[in-house]
Each structure stands twice: as C-alpha cells, then as structure tokens.
Amino acid sequence: MNCYEHPIQPAVAQCPDCGKGLCAECASVYSIPICKSCNRKRISAEKSGIIKELLLTFGIGILLAVPFARWTNEGLSFDLVYNVISYGIPIYVFSGIVPGWKTLTNLTPRVFLFLPIIGWVIYFIIKLCLSICIGLVMLPVRTVRNISRLIALQKIKA
Structure with missing residues (x-):
C-alpha cells in the first residue's frame, strides 16, 4: 500500500479513522498517525x-x-x-x-x-x-x- 497523499511513497502507517495509507512524512505531522481530513473531522x-x-x-x-x-x-x-x-x-x-x-x-x-x-x-x-x-x-x-x-x-x- 502507498501513501494517500504521496502515491509514490510507501505507507508506513494507516489512518485509524479511515484506513488510508500514510508515508513517514504524513504519519509524523500530528501526534498520532492520522490523515489531514480525519484530523479536521476530529x-x-x-x-x-x-x-x-x-x-x-x-x-x-x-x-x-x-x-x-x-x-x-x-x-x-x-x-x-x-x-x-x-x-x-x-x-x-x-x-x-x-x-x-x-x-x-x-x-x-x-x-x-x-x-x-x-x-x-x-x-x-x-x-x-x-x-x-x-x-x-x-x-x-x-x-x-x-x-x-x-x-x-x-x-x-x-
């Protein structure tokens, strides 16, 4: 599985809310690995x-x-x-x-x-x-x- 935001990067984590793949950069944006849209919803x-x-x-x-x-x-x-x-x-x-x-x-x-x-x-x-x-x-x-x-x-x- 690849990152949802960066399709070239391999996913190292998954968003706990929606299950989207997150690369190392996206997974480290917030204190927990979560995608931007789910974080906005929270x-x-x-x-x-x-x-x-x-x-x-x-x-x-x-x-x-x-x-x-x-x-x-x-x-x-x-x-x-x-x-x-x-x-x-x-x-x-x-x-x-x-x-x-x-x-x-x-x-x-x-x-x-x-x-x-x-x-x-x-x-x-x-x-x-x-x-x-x-x-x-x-x-x-x-x-x-x-x-x-x-x-x-x-x-x-x-």
Whole structure:
C-alpha cells in the first residue's frame, strides 16, 4: 500500500479513522498517525461538542433561573443591583447542573445498572442534588477549560 497523499511513497502507517495509507512524512505531522481530513473531522467534532456543552450549560441555567427568580422576587424592588444579584445567583446555580452532572458521571462507576425503576428515580434525584452542589465548583472550571480548548483548536492548522 502507498501513501494517500504521496502515491509514490510507501505507507508506513494507516489512518485509524479511515484506513488510508500514510508515508513517514504524513504519519509524523500530528501526534498520532492520522490523515489531514480525519484530523479536521476530529477537530470539528470536538469544537461542536464543546459548543454544545456550553450552550446546554448556560441554556439550562437561564431556562431554569429566570422563572425561579421571577417566582421568588414577586412584588419586590426593581433596583438594578438587586435584579443582577437575584437573577445572577440562580443562573450560576442552575448552570452548574450540567458540569456537575458530567463530573459525577465521570466519577461514578456504572454499577447502578441493576437497579429497579424506583432505584433509578432515587439515583436520579440524588445525582441531580449532588450535581447542583458539585456544579458550583465545576462550572467555572469546565467553562474555562472548554473556552481555552476552543481557543487552542482555533490555532491548530487543519
């Protein structure tokens, strides 16, 4: 088999995604031997995943926080500072659900597969409560990590 990009050169590696042959020069371009088109697809998929997580995180935060803040602030002052605090804190708290949930999913083993339906309901409620608590810490951590990874992906030559 010869290299996909350089048909004269013999292939020394194969792209793990598509199986194209890669010569020594093409195989050493990236940290793993992968063709340029598959690398672009991986970068695009990673960017898309990060953007989806950020939209989901803050979308859920805003979607849950705004009705909650309106419900808890009925008949109260409309001072700007008060509104920023009364809407900002619930948005932060509810935005932490997704990062907390993802962190717990990475930490908890998959041993709960045998639970009956009531066990799943209890597990879900406990995990949701823990997600809110852990999300308070993990929201800024995951957000900064995701944004810095997006910036790094933008700099990669595809």
